Amino acid sequence: MLTIGRLAAYAGVTIRTVRHYHQVGLLPEPERDASGYRRYGAGDVVALIKIRTLADAGVPLSEIDGLLRAGPAGFAEAVQRIDARLAGEIARRQTSREQIARLAAGDVASLPPEVIDYLRRLRELGVSERILAGERDGWIIMAARWPDEVVTWIPAKIAQLQDPRLVRLYLLMSEAVDDGAPDDSLLTGIVDLLAALLAEAEWTDPGEDLPFDLLDALADEAGPRAERLRQMMRERGWDGWTRQRRVS
Amino acid sequence: MLTIGRLAAYAGVTIRTVRHYHQVGLLPEPERDASGYRRYGAGDVVALIKIRTLADAGVPLSEIDGLLRAGPAGFAEAVQRIDARLAGEIARRQTSREQIARLAAGDVASLPPEVIDYLRRLRELGVSERILAGERDGWIIMAARWPDEVVTWIPAKIAQLQDPRLVRLYLLMSEAVDDGAPDDSLLTGIVDLLAALLAEAEWTDPGEDLPFDLLDALADEAGPRAERLRQMMRERGWDGWTRQRRVS
DNA sequence: TCGAAGGTTGACGCTGCGTCAGGGTCAAGC
DNA sequence: GCTTGACCCTGACGCAGCGTCAACCTTCGA
Known part of the structure; x- marks a missing residue:
């Protein structure tokens, strides 16, 4: 006759495991002796070993009983x-x-390599890390919802970088966000450039169901300076960030 | 501004998941509107996507916060x-x-192939399935505790099967367990044969720390007929099953 | 104005035990 | 007879990561 400890040792499990199997009905509760101790026989050792063999093989406990009877x-x-x-x-x-x-x-939010490459180009152009972080966040949102489409937008984005005015825009904005207190002439320069680029060409609109409002909100969350720029743009008849529209 | 449902949809998770992240402090609780609804911004979408990216990669939630700040x-x-x-x-x-x-x-309790083979030989000799089940249980106990040693005992066991008297003993025992009510002459024959074999040669003793008592108990649990046989053996001066000793 | 759809908190459920709390029991040495 | 240490008992919480009620309030479109 075995105590629960010796039984457990024979099968290579803990006492708690044996009691757990009793609780879930996988191993029947044995007789008790006068003091309330469980007393096991050799058959229990075999039963427990069989159970452990299946459990070690990855069988859920709930299925083991059925398996043993099958x-x-x-x-x-x-x-x-x-x-x-x-x-x-x-x-x-x-x-x-x-x-x-x-x-x-890559970074913490697995972006497709094409996007990573596009961000690398921006960095090489000297764009500020703060701007880059914002760009990356925007791409993260897009890539999460349209993982297959984003890569098709990249060539056009890269082509746009051929325009030195756009590069200059990025650099001016970099200056604005990195400078503690940029003077108004810098902001005015940005707005002028942006308005000129917008007037010249409608941006290619990659799709109607894209969350422009969300991306705009993301830009606005960048801080008061972004809101100030947006306000200045609105005064010139443009609204929105990621898809500017003429207003008024 | 987003409700929890729209935020969850953007990140491709359930509302419950978002609230869980709030609860464990992984995602900060946002502002509430007048009616108590949570209102999220675009930054929360990005944060949630980053969290999910890591979680999907198998990172435990408890480590994600540290990873994002690292x-x-x-x-x-x-x-x-x-x-x-x-x-x-x-x-x-x-x-x-x-x-x-x-x-x-094999069967439900992975035994080494050598043992499986030994049991197959017994079956081919015509040994009863009941006896075989008992044999298998015994080997299961041994293999659980001495998985490497058991295979070394098998050759000797197979060699013993060359003795036609041992085979006959197995078959007589098979008859005894399969027959509903075996007569005493059958039991006497078994005991005679067993005693003769024992008297002739000491069984090779495979080790001192083996749980003979457990195996004996296993045999005894087979039923009253086993106990009867053991009693008859004791009358002839032998005790135990798996390691018989002279008594008196 | 009403119903559907969406939001709120709170709580239990699942797996397979580990671990703690707060005891009783047994065997051995003094 | 007493202590000590090794066992045993029940009961209950904790863990990861949410799913899934329950019971209620809010918002929105027809």
Whole structure:
């Protein structure tokens, strides 16, 4: 006759595990001795080992009882199911590993390499890190919702960078955000340039259902200076950030 | 300004998930409007997407906050840790798959192939399934505790099967357990044969710390007939099942 | 004005035990 | 007979990451 501790030791589990199996009905409660101790027999050792064998193989406890009672056919079928589940879990973790590998390479929010490349170009042009962070946030939102489309927008964005006036705009804005207290002439220069570019060409509109309001809000959240610029633009008849429209 | 539902939709998560992140402090609670609704900004969308990116990559929620605040070095180190954890989980599940593959082939309690082979030989000799089940249970106990040693005992066991008297003993016992009410002459024959074999040669003793008492108990749990046999053996001066000793 | 759709807090459920609290029991040495 | 240490008992919370009620309030469109 065995105590619960010796039983557990034979099967290589903890006492708590044995009691848990009693609780869920996986292992029947044995007789008690006069002092209330559980007393086990050799058959319990075998039963417990069988349970552990299946549990170690990844079978959920809730299915083990059925498996032990199943015939060869049911057993084989259940084994199939469990193997498929394990395979799925492995696959999920493998994609996770690829994901975090990409995260380690890029930044914290896995963007497609094309976007990463576009951001790199901006940085090389001397655009401020603050502006870059805002750009990246915008792309993060877009990439989350349209992961396949964003990469198709990139060539046009890169082509736009050929225009030295746009580059100059970016640099002026960089100066504005990095300078503690930019004078009004800088802001005026930005607005002039922006208005000129807008007047010249309608921006290519990549789609109607895109969350421009959200991206605009993102820009506005950058701080009071952004709002000031927006106000100045509105005075010249333009509204919005990511899709400017003529107003008034 | 976004409601919780729209925020959740942007990030591709459920409302419950967003609230959970608030609860654990992963995402800061936003302002409320007059009616108590949470109002989110675009920055929250970005923050939530970043969180989900890491969570989808298998990062535990408790580590995500630290990761988002970490510098490149800390980030890389954390990524290393998480990747190692994922690799471990994958490895565990792969061994699980191998395990259940073996279970599907053999029986419910993965025994080493040598033992499976030994049991197959017994079955081919015509030994009863009931006896076989008992034998298998015994081997299960042994294999659980001495997985490496059991395979070394098998050759001797197989060699013993060359003795036609031992085979005959097995068959007589099979008859005894399968027959509803075996007559005493059958039991006497078993005891005679067993005593003769014992008298002739000491069984090879595979080790001192083996749980003979447990195996004996296992045999006894087979039912009253086993106890009867043991009693008859004791009358002839032998005790125990798996390691018989002379008594008196 | 009404109903559907969306929001609020609070709480339990799931897996497989680990761990703590607050005891009783057994065997051995003094 | 007493202490000590190793066991055993029940009961209950905790863990990760939400899903899923329940019971109620708000907003919006017809």
